[in-house]
Amino acid sequence: MSDTATLTDGRLLEVRDLSKYFGNVIALQDVSMFVRPGEVTCLLGDNGAGKSTLIKTLSGVHKPSAGEYLFEGELVEFNSPREALAMGIATVYQDLAMIPLMSIWRNFFLGSEPTKGVPPIRRFDIDHAKDVTREEMAKMGIDIRDPDQPVGTLSGGERQSVAIARAVYFGARVLILDEPTASLGVKQAGVVLKYILQAKKRGIGVIFITHNPHHAYPVGDHFVILRRGQVSGDYTKEEIPLEQLVSMMAGGADLEALSHELQSAAVEEHDEALAALAHDVEEVGGDHRE
Amino acid sequence: MTETDRKEVEETRQEAAPADERVRQVGLGARLAGKPAIGAVLAVIIVWVLFAVVAFDNNFVSMATTAAILNRAAPLGILAVAVALLMIGGEFDLSVGSVLGFSGMAIMVLVSPSAAGGLALPLGLALLIALGLAVLAGFLNGVLVQTTKLPSFIITLGGLFVFRGLAIAIPRTMTNRTQLGGFDDIPGSGAVTDVFGASIGLGGANFDISILWWVAFAVSAALVLGRTRFGNWIFGVGGDQDASRNVGVPVSGLKVALFIFTAFAAFSVALIQVSGTGTADSLRGTLIELQAIIAAVVGGVLLTGGYGSVVGAALGALVFSMVQQGIIVTGIDGDWFQVFVGGILVLAVIFNNAIRKRAQRR
Numbered sequence: 001m002s003d004t005a006t007l008t009d010g011r012l013l014e015v016r017d018l019s020k021y022f023g024n025v026i027a028l029q030d031v032s033m034f035v036r037p038g039e040v041t042c043l044l045g046d047n048g049a050g051k052s053t054l055i056k057t058l059s060g061v062h063k064p065s066a067g068e069y070l071f072e073g074e075l076v077e078f079n080s081p082r083e084a085l086a087m088g089i090a091t092v093y094q095d096l097a098m099i100p101l102m103s104i105w106r107n108f109f110l111g112s113e114p115t116k117g118v119p120p121i122r123r124f125d126i127d128h129a130k131d132v133t134r135e136e137m138a139k140m141g142i143d144i145r146d147p148d149q150p151v152g153t154l155s156g157g158e159r160q161s162v163a164i165a166r167a168v169y170f171g172a173r174v175l176i177l178d179e180p181t182a183s184l185g186v187k188q189a190g191v192v193l194k195y196i197l198q199a200k201k202r203g204i205g206v207i208f209i210t211h212n213p214h215h216a217y218p219v220g221d222h223f224v225i226l227r228r229g230q231v232s233g234d235y236t237k238e239e240i241p242l243e244q245l246v247s248m249m250a251g252g253a254d255l256e257a258l259s260h261e262l263q264s265a266a267v268e269e270h271d272e273a274l275a276a277l278a279h280d281v282e283e284v285g286g287d288h289r290e
Numbered sequence: 291m292t293e294t295d296r297k298e299v300e301e302t303r304q305e306a307a308p309a310d311e312r313v314r315q316v317g318l319g320a321r322l323a324g325k326p327a328i329g330a331v332l333a334v335i336i337v338w339v340l341f342a343v344v345a346f347d348n349n350f351v352s353m354a355t356t357a358a359i360l361n362r363a364a365p366l367g368i369l370a371v372a373v374a375l376l377m378i379g380g381e382f383d384l385s386v387g388s389v390l391g392f393s394g395m396a397i398m399v400l401v402s403p404s405a406a407g408g409l410a411l412p413l414g415l416a417l418l419i420a421l422g423l424a425v426l427a428g429f430l431n432g433v434l435v436q437t438t439k440l441p442s443f444i445i446t447l448g449g450l451f452v453f454r455g456l457a458i459a460i461p462r463t464m465t466n467r468t469q470l471g472g473f474d475d476i477p478g479s480g481a482v483t484d485v486f487g488a489s490i491g492l493g494g495a496n497f498d499i500s501i502l503w504w505v506a507f508a509v510s511a512a513l514v515l516g517r518t519r520f521g522n523w524i525f526g527v528g529g530d531q532d533a534s535r536n537v538g539v540p541v542s543g544l545k546v547a548l549f550i551f552t553a554f555a556a557f558s559v560a561l562i563q564v565s566g567t568g569t570a571d572s573l574r575g576t577l578i579e580l581q582a583i584i585a586a587v588v589g590g591v592l593l594t595g596g597y598g599s600v601v602g603a604a605l606g607a608l609v610f611s612m613v614q615q616g617i618i619v620t621g622i623d624g625d626w627f628q629v630f631v632g633g634i635l636v637l638a639v640i641f642n643n644a645i646r647k648r649a650q651r652r
């Protein structure tokens with residue numbers, strides 16, 4: 001791990017005093033945060049705190065109203081998500097950015113289509129696209145019936161898995177995930193957490209948004225808490241125990257109560273899936289410690 | 291990837307390899323129903339059979355009628371192909387008919403002798419300038435739609451009046467006329483006519499060379515749409531513009547390119563008509579923008595974008611001209627034509643909608 005150790009001093013992606021206004025709405029005010037290669041920065045905060053606005057600014061969807069954006073220590077200004085993607089910054093958006101009428105493989109490669117053939121007549125390499133889509137989905141534990149199926153007919157979790165598999169496939173330097181586990185089954189949520197750890201090992205910087213502290217804590221190195229458009233807390237894992245993180249997140253106490261409720265429900269109903277959740281998270285935490 | 295991951299992947303792959311138990315075999319019919327062009331194929335067959343029966347005694351099934359149908363379908367088909375790409379990309383262009391009329395007049399004004407009030411430019415240069423003007427018209431449409439974020443329907447409705455107005459006003463000011471002839475007298479026009487305006491005798495009937503251009507437009511546009519990165523972007527922006535932009539599709543550039551392509555198609559049809567008839571008319575192409583939209587919709591293109599087929603649109607133009615020609619040979623009063631066209635449009639939309647819903651339910 002010596003190469004990562006030297007790299008961790010450098011910040012892969014950083015914003016300083018970033019503000020974003022929509023007309024008279026102040027969505028973000030003087031937000032500073034960063035992610036190092038091989039680390040996971042978790043963005044936490046209440047609904048409407050500005051998390052999605054922040055990551056959309058990082059991925060080139062929005063332009064900052066004020067403040068600095070640095071990539072590998074250099075000031076950058078992205079005019080479109082295409083430019084951010086070209087730098088290896090891939091994002092799973094909260095709304096997933098999927099086209100319902102298009103097939104899974106067309107969606108998977110939309111904007112980054114592999115081509116073959118000589119220049120003026122370069123074709124979309126469709127066979128390759130279908131193969132990769134099937135493989136990447138299989139890695140997520142989702143065995144798609146038919147890559148030609150329109151995304152609009154997939155289940156919510158399947159659709160989310162396509163978006164995640166796509167970002168993981170294209171995120172060469174930075175992977176940004178906006179509530180990726182929101183509609184996932186226990187197994188797939190576990191896979192996402194495992195992906196995050198794998199990306200970490202490959203030296204990719206990960207920015208992970210979630211409302212679930214039990215998902216955030218096992219994988220996170222760094223916790224940035226947003227409140228009403230401003231950073232209200234910035235902690236390393238050593239600085240903050242899980243219990244404190246849970247209670248700091250707005251509604252955290254409710255979440256904990258809910259998870260206890262689920263756990264007792266799992267025991268009562270002998271529900272293996274619910275029980276597996278605890279197991280999976282524990283396993284991920286175990287991976288991380290070694 | 292760890293060893294266990296790899297094993298997992300292997301396992302899932304092996305599970306996937308034999309026929310998936312969650313997929314049932316569906317019949318050929320159901321699979322065809324999933325293709326957007328199926329409605330147009332059926333419409334072509336039904337309309338042809340209908341007239342072949344009703345108008346059999348009027349020689350509907352003949353070389354002459356077939357040639358008349360195809361000759362009529364070709365220019366509309368070329369426009370319909372371009373309009374279909376644009377509509378799949380989520381936009382409308384109501385100005386194509388006017389750009390068509392404008393391009394034809396531009397060619398004739400540029401090449402006409404000074405005595406007739408023209409600019410007497412060499413033919414090649416004149417064609418290049420007219421093409422440039424058409425491309426500029428498409429570029430303006432696209433840039434205005436992209437910068438104002440207004441519906442293209444409104445922007446190009448403006449274009450419809452502006453370019454028709456220019457097609458009338460400029461020639462009238464310069465030449466005092468709105469119809470200009472004499473293309474065949476221009477040096478070099480023979481070669482242009484050979485490529486764009488000629489017809490080929492076959493079995494006692496004359497087939498316009500533009501039929502080949504229609505096929506060429508349809509085939510190349512179908513390849514671009516189905517098999518290139520650009521085609522994937524067209525489906526994407528038509529389906530959801532913001533989502534496409536977020537995953538890296540250069541939305542603005544793509545849309546401007548599509549508007550330029552429809553204008554290019556309008557120019558091509560203008561060139562075909564000018565070289566075929568030897569004349570230009572300020573009013574040429576009037577209402578053809580709506581006919582092209584009808585052809586595209588009959589061809590399975592979704593009005594809301596993101597779905598459709600250019601081959602379907604090309605066939606939609608064929609349906610349109612079969613109805614037109616069928617009415618002529620049957621001797622039904624031509625006034626009834628619009629009633630038929632309107633009926634076909636509504637039927638096609640209902641049919642395509644039902645088919646698409648069924649295909650998606652599967």
Ligand SMILES: Nc1ncnc2c1ncn2[C@@H]1O[C@H](COP(=O)(O)OP(=O)(O)OP(=O)(O)O)[C@@H](O)[C@H]1O
Nearest residue numbers: 022025027045046047048049050051052053054094
């Ligand atoms: N385009 C916009 N125009 C105006 N206001 C906006 C826009 N986008 C976001 N906002 C506002 O900015 C604030 C932050 O929104 P954002 O989506 O970033 O919240 P979030 O932290 O992601 O919330 P959630 O957890 O619900 O996803 C909200 O109050 C929202 O109304």
Ligand SMILES: [Mg+2]
Nearest residue numbers: 051052053094
């Ligand atoms: Mg959000």
